[in-house]
Each structure stands twice: as structure tokens, then as C-alpha cells.
Amino acid sequence: MKRTGFLLGALSGLAVVANNDTIFSQALAQTALPGLPGGSDRILVVINFQGGNDGLNTVVPFGMSDYYRYRPSLGIAQNEVLRIDDTFGLNPVLAPFKKMYDGGNVAIVHGVGYPDPDHSHFRSTEIWQTAQPKSYESTGWLGRYLDDAGLPKANLFNAVAISNVLPELLISKSTDVPAIDALASYGLRSDKTKGNSEAFHEFVRDTTVPFRSPFLAQVAEIEDHAQRGAQELPKLIAGYQQQATYPATPLGRSLALAAQIVGSKLGTRVLYVQHGSFDTHVTQKQTQNRLLADFANAIAAFYQDLAAHGNDKRVLTMTFSEFGRRAAENASRGTDHGEAAPVFMIGGGVKGGLYGRHPDLGQLNAGNLAFTTDFRSVYATVLERWLGRPSAAIVGGGYTPLPTLLA
């Protein structure tokens, strides 16, 4: 497999910095955002394309002849793709997203992955979320950002996961991140019972118990946060007026809630949203097209809503998926677990365009697209150029972008 980028990273920080320069020097606009000293008001939204999205049928390399050789039935015809240039185009179901691309608000990074990729959904998801392919890390990369950023301890909403289970990427040592599947189910059922709410509130504040435990204070604090957070959030965001029509899908509802949280100025810095499942082993086209169309409609509505409240420049959205899929389609008109895939960066003063190098379809890594950009370089760019934090302590050294990117 091609490990050049990784080996350079291991041997020489300089080589990778140079590499990052070519990839990212234009990825994010260089102009400082007005009224945002030090980027303190900037928000990152991460969308997880769960299940492994097929990059080749998302950003279609129609100009590469090998593409149609690997995709005899699944290939998207040249005259159907939404052309970006003479080689690449978007899947036709992404039309609303293509409009955003044409408006200069979408950066596409080709071929993102990591060395010695794992093909298990669980493990590869974990690697993307912990940013640690070589060992088992108990905190997520954005969890470590939260630990590192010195955000106000009292704020219960420094980060919010819009999901039924807290994703590993937001697990941190010192910040308790609420996971909210939907407002209706977020809360203590017992709080609806008279007197219970007050009693619960007292119990979790009473730590004068007749025993000592290294976990007592933390458990009590989290119980307190869980109750107060669930009680306060609906009130805090109640005044928001939605200014777009979202698709009536889980992703549409999640992004509508994300816009509401952004617009309610809760001090939230990171939001997590999930979408899927993209695990298209069988008759891929139907499933992937539905999910990508949903994504395009939802993300367009999201930025329309954000823009109507003047928040579009404050919000950078990044997508990821645990892996792409194999170059060659399988015999079930689907694709199996693969490796590198594109990452989208949207809004947030992004300077639109294509970045990095597309994996060489003539030189596959045992049937898979070999990565050309390490995912930790993408994270380092987000951390340093958008969230304003040094990346070395969070994603490891050697992935530092140059200081001439977004101020």
C-alpha cells in the first residue's frame, strides 16, 4: 500500500507541513470574520455518514476511465453527473448541494483515510472518532478539544450530540456532553410527577453521605447536569423562529434542532449529527441516492436557516464516514467495505473547491482506494484554523497546518 504520507509524517514534521500546505492553503478563507475575536464564536457541526459511504458515487471521477471499468452497473454516466470540472462531478441527487458548491461554500477533500485501514464498522468508526488508529483511546478527538479549550464549566451545552447514544468523538475527561435524540424524549420521565423533580434535585446535591467514593462527586454532578440540562434546554431554545423548510427525515429534524441551538446562543461550540446507514452491500443505488438526496436537501435548508439568522458564517460543517467502499462493485449491485473517501467542509468561511489528490484508480491498495490525505490533517486544520486550538496535543504531532490559513 502507499504509505508515503504517513512515513513522512513519522520522519519529518516539515514534510507533512509542506504537504498540508498544498492541500489546505486554500481550503478555508483567509479573511477574519467580522465581530469574531479569536474565533470564540465559531461552531463546528460534524455529520457522521454511518455505515461507510461510497465516495466514488458521491464525488464521481467520471473523467477517469477506470471508474466505469470498476462500476459496470453502478457507474453514473458522464451526462448525468453534476460537473465540477473535466474529471469530477457530483452524484445527480446532490443538486441542492451542488448549488452550495457553485456558491463557493463547499470544500471537498479527496481521498481521506489513514494507514493500515481497518475494515470493521466498529473499529474504523472508533478510529475516526478517537483519531488514534494504533491504540484504544478512551476519549474522542473533539472530547479532547473540549478538555483543552477552557470553555465555561457552568455551561451545560458546550457541545451537544444529536443522537440516541453519545458518540465516542465527544467523550471527554472533564466535559459532560448531553446526547439528545429528540427534544420530546430528552429528560427525566419522573420530572413530570409532582414533587419528584425537587426531591431529585436535592438528592443529587447532597453529598454528605456516610461513605467516600472516588466517583461520588462526579456521579452527583452528572445527575445534576442531566436533570437541569433537560429542564432548561427546551426553554432556552423556545424563542427561535425556523426560517427554512427541512425534509421530514431524521437528518432534517436533527439539523433543524442544530440550527435552533446555534441560533439560541447557548455557547455551544460543537454539534454532532448522524446520518445513514450507508452500508450498501446490496443494490446500492437506491439506498445511497435516497441518503445523499436527503443530505443535500437537509444541508441546504440548514444553511438557509442559519443565513436567515446571520449564523451561516459562524458554522463550519464537516462530514465523515468510517470508510469508503471498494473500487469494484460486487455481484449484488452493491459495494463492500473499502478505504479512502472524500470529506466535505461546508460554510463557515470555507473557500470552496477541490482539495488534495484523488486516489489513483490505476493503483489500488488490494482493491481499495489508497488514502492521499490523512484524516488527522483534516482535524488539525479544523482545530487550528477554525476552533483556534493547537492540534498536536489533540490529534498527535506532525499534522500541523501552516499558519497562513484561516485567521
Next chain:
Amino acid sequence: MAAQTNAPISYRPAGTLDASGALAPYAGPWNRRLAAHLLRRAGFGGSPADVDRFAAMSPRDAVDSLVRFSDAGPLPARPALEDPPVPPRGLYRGFLAGMAADDATAEARKAFQMQRNQNRRRNLISMQTWWLQRMIASQSPLQEKMTLFWHGHFTSSPEKGTSAQELLMQNQLFREYALGNVRDLTLHVSQDPAMLRYLDNNVNAKAHPNENYARELMELFTLGIGNYTEQDIRESARAFTGWTFRLSPDGTGNFIDNKAQHDDGTKTFLGQTGNFSGTDIVNIIFRQPASSRWFAKKLLAFFVYMDPEPQLIDQVAALIRKNDFEMKPVMATLLHSNVFFSERAYRALVKSPVEFVVGTHQLFGINEVAPVELATMRQMGQMLFYPPNVKGWDGGVAWVNSQTILTRENFANGVAKSPKMMDAAAWIVPAMRSMDPRGVAKTLTEAMLQGDVSPASVAQLVTYLGGSGQTELAQLSMENVDERVRNAAYLTMAMPAYQLA
């Protein structure tokens, strides 16, 4: 790889270890509080009657009764698993030849895969339900607790397409060796179909050695990083070549030592040279002092407290070596020791979702587990037969965040409101007819927390029950006593102490 951020936070209890006599038999006062501590750690908590029964024994008899397993009592029947579906003939012929399928074949394949996935889901539900019910009902709680410990230690999951039948077979192995010899267990695990598949030893062949099992065997199962080299991994992977399994029609597998795929050349492993087999590798590993320390540390973190002192680890490691890795005498000593019953170890662990759910069932005498509880446990962060990765569950603070806590409280609320609860929990029935808020508060906090509650919280509970003071509640009456006591039972479970084991 670059070092990660922040030194880890330690959850070692405050205070200093009394190293002299840490493992000597505990001879201090004995009461319900310590009997419940023993039951939470060696089991899942038990019912108030179980706690009374243990409190009436001596500590030695209590521990002896835990390490002697019995099959007494009604136990749930082994789950009836659905066989893996047989693919229709010719389904994969074109697939193997690399041909695109026609629509009919693609549809047939899709139908087959949907059937297979549905069977897997059903089997997982059957197995999880069965094991939880067995934990609830077993008269040998330590057997189930050790089985859970080994499940989180020698991890395997359905991730690699491992069948339910194989995972159930592995689960029986853990139960059989619950307090058996760890070296023997490690050898059996190395030949276990679920493990062979999960860590790829089934594709570890002479011509293409696969190091996955050899690496995890040393890194996570027996020695820990720093006690072997990359060269040791390569050499031991060669020794495990050819260890694979043959599938039986019932979905289980049988270990085979495929000599044709075995590398019988000379290997140098941890300083020794020879024509080693996988068995030799396991034996050499267990002669390393690091192996007894590794198990000592894991046992202490699971049963006593997290991040144990090196001194304490060394003492338990010596105990393990003295008993040649036989777990029964090791656990009998550990569970009866001064350090185990010390105030530093008391409520020094966070209940896992399994402990929380099984313990709550035992508290209220509810033996059945509803399918919805499995989904709830997933939201709490633990799925049986599905550890998150080869490292198993981290435990401790990883169990608690806003999401998992809300799920735990809502689960406790559901149990307290369940009609089954009053039918099953004899101890709570008098409380539900009592007009004495103080007495009810005492009953609840004794049964559920063995009195580990502050006077202020008791007063709050009394206020709530009685409907007096600043609450807007009506006075306690025959009309509202049932509901009020159920809510108070929930509120007692909502106290932070109930999250701690």
C-alpha cells in the same frame, strides 16, 4: 505514534493502603452493609432477603458459599437459536466468478442476506435475554460475575460475522472456567471458534502469518504493553499458524490444528528458542511474572477498586502464582480480605449497566427481562455479547454521562411503576400500605442503599412521602400511598449512591 493529551485522571480511592495484612482475612465488624458490599461485587446485589441471609453468616461462610457453585434453583433454559440460513444454490456462483448479477439473482441474494441479518438480530436478543435472566436467577452469582469478567477480558463479538452459536459456546467456556485455571482457560480461548474468527487466527497460515491474535493475546489478555517485543509477536504468530476451526451444520465450530498450514520452524519467543506450538506460547507467557501482575491488576480493578497501588498488585500477583493461576483460592482470599472490606473499597466502583439492571431486577424480584430493556442497556452503553472493541468495556467513569444517567433514571422509574414490582417484592408491600412516611423512608433506604444516605436526604424523602412541608403534594392517604411509595422507591434509586457498587 505521538503521545496523547493529558495524564489520565486516577480513580484510586483517597487515603493510604494498609499494605500489611491487606490480603489477610477480614475480622472486623460484620453487618448488612458489608454483606451487601460483598453481594454487589461478587454478584449483582441480590434482594434484601439475600443481604439478610449473608449478614447472618460469618464473612468466611459467606465467601465460601459464593465460591462454591451450585446448579440449584430454576434457571432459564438455554436460548433456542435460529440456524444460519442456507444460501440458495448458485446464489454466489456468479459472485465468485466476479460477474455482475442479473436482477433475479440480486434480489434472491438480498432476500438471503436480509434473512441472515434478521436471524442474527433475533439470536442476539435471545442470548442477551437468556444471560440476563440467568444472572438474575442464579444461585451462584459469582459464577455469572466471573463469566462477565472473562467476557470483558477475552473479548469476542459478532463484528467479524461470528455466529450466535459460536458466541454462546464461548460463553459456556467462560462459565465452565469461571473460577478455574487461567492458563488452561487461555489455552481454550486460543482454540475457541469465536475467538479464532474475531482475531483472525482462522486466516493465520504458514505462508501469510496474521499477527492479530498473537498481538492481543499479549497486549490485552496476558501481559500488557512493555512486556514483549514486536519480534515476540511475529514469532508467536508463527506458532499459532494452522489453528483454525471447522464449521458444524448447527453453526458452531470445532477447533482443528491444521498441520499443513502450521509453520513448524524454529521460533525465538521471550528469550526461549524451539519449535513452538500455540500451547508452548501460552505456557511460556504464564511463566512471565508480568502475567500474574496483569491478572492481579484486572481483578482488583473489577472487584476491589480502580487503579490499585503497585504494592497491592504485587501481593495479589504473588497469591496468583502461589496458586498456579487457579482462580478459586485466589478469589476466596481476595473477597475475604481486609482490603476488600476496607472503607477505601466501599462504593468505590461505578455499577456497570449489567450490574445496574440485574441488581434492580433482583431488588424487586422481577425475573423476566423484556426486549425493550436490551435497547435501554445499549443506551446505557453496554450490550452483552457485543463488547465495543477487543479491549472490552472501560468501566468506571466511562459508564456515566448525561445520556446514560438519564437512561438509568428513566429505567429505574419504569421498574418502580411496573405492576410486576409489587407482585414480586415482598419487602415493599407493607410500605405500600403504611401511613408512616418515616418508616417507609427507612424501609426503602435500608433495602436499596443499606442506609448509605444522609439525614438531609432522608428528611427530603419523608417530606415527599408525607406531602408536608413545602411540596405541593396532598397528604399521604390510602388513595395515593401506592403511587407515592413507588415514586419514593424511584427517588431512592436516583440517589448517586445507587449508581455505585
